[in-house]
Amino acid sequence: MDLRQLRYFVAVARERNFTRAAETLHIAQPPLSRQIQLLEGELGVPLIIRKTRPVRLTEAGRLFYEQSLQVLGRVEQMLAATRRVGLNQNSVLSIGFVASTLYGGLPSLVRKLRQHAPELDIQLLEMVSVQQIPALKEGRIDIGFGRLRHSDPNVIGTVLREERLVVAIPKGMSLAQDASPLRVAALAGQKVIVYPKEPRPGYADHVLNLLHSHDARPAEVQEVREIQTALGLVAAEAGLCIIPASARQIRSDVHYRLLDGKDATSPVILNHRVGDNSNYIDLVKQLIEEMYAEDPPWLDLEHNLLHRSLLSR
Known part of the structure; x- marks a missing residue:
């Protein structure tokens, strides 16, 4: 498998037609079809249903399409960043993050x-989270914001806060008629949606x-892949x-209730390599301290049991 095959597959998936895909790639259709067949042969599963017009992706094809877009996008970022650094235009700081941190402090940081x-x-x-530790050790990222504690001696993990958990409930359910904190035990017998489906172990x-x-x-x-999908299914009354x-x-079209109990939390953890003396790591820590001192809305006491940075300890 090579990047050319990924680009060919993405073109077919976008156009949903081999002829148009070949035209956008400026190649003939037979070699395009041959490369897709080789790709499917290597994977051992069909990616495209060719009997329909327009062609459709299989379940495996849809997953492979999403992953291919991420890989190709990362390659483009890598090429651009390498050129900039090589020309002494920029230094690079790569930050790995779990999606849920986008709704807390990451954008402000x-x-x-x-x-x-x-x-x-x-x-x-x-x-x-589980992908961030090897990415740090391999130098693919410089810092990570995750939600799983670890014991790797080569990575320093600092818990920034313990964020309380809430349960998202379809508005038509009886559990949605109350706004008070809910005992975890009250969820027994309910249909529950968890994410991410993989890799494991994880937040699920x-x-x-x-x-x-x-x-x-x-x-x-x-089990679903993303938090957005999970909440969409809650809105569709498929579960909690x-x-x-x-x-x-x-x-905003689902009802939220805090879960009661000191263990009904999820940590937000800053990870970085042991011995990384970069000034930018120190700057990140300093800015997090400043950001927490500002008491932003997402850091309110009601939804954070541990609401101050531990960086100074």
Whole structure:
């Protein structure tokens, strides 16, 4: 498998037609079809249903299309950043993050970074917590914002806060008729939607372990890839979903209730390599301290049990 095959596949998936895809790629159709066949042969699964007009992607094809877009986008970022650094135009700071941190402090932090270090080329890479540790050790990212504690001796993990969890409930359910905190045990027998589906372990396992510890066995568990999908299914009355409190702003057409209990939280953790003496790591820590001192709305006491940075400890 090579980047050319990914670009060919993406073109077919976008155009939904081999002839038009070949025209956009400025190649003949037979070699395009041959490369897609080779790609499917290597993967061992069909990606495209050719009998329909326009052609359609299989389930595997849809997943591969999404991943291909991310890979090709990252390659373009890598090429551009490498050229800039090679020309002494920018320094690069790569930040890995879990999606839910976008609804807390990450956007504010990035804005502050751009103001204090305009020479920085900030690369933002969405990756789940379990992916961030190897990415740090391999140098693919410089810092990470995740939600899973770890014990890797090569990576320093600092818990910035413990964010309370809320349960998203379809508005038509009886549980949605009350706004008071809800016991985790009250979720027993409900259909529960968790994310991300993979890789594991991840936030989904954190939620399932919480339910298990309170003897709240779900009637059914549905796994999805993203928090946006999970909340969309809640709005469609397919089940309940437990999310960090700051992510409530994603949708307003579902009802949210805080979960009661000191263990009904999710940590926000800053990770970076041991021995990384970059001035930018120190700057990030300084800006986080300043940001927390400003008491932004997403850091309110009601939704954060531990609401101050631990960087100074």
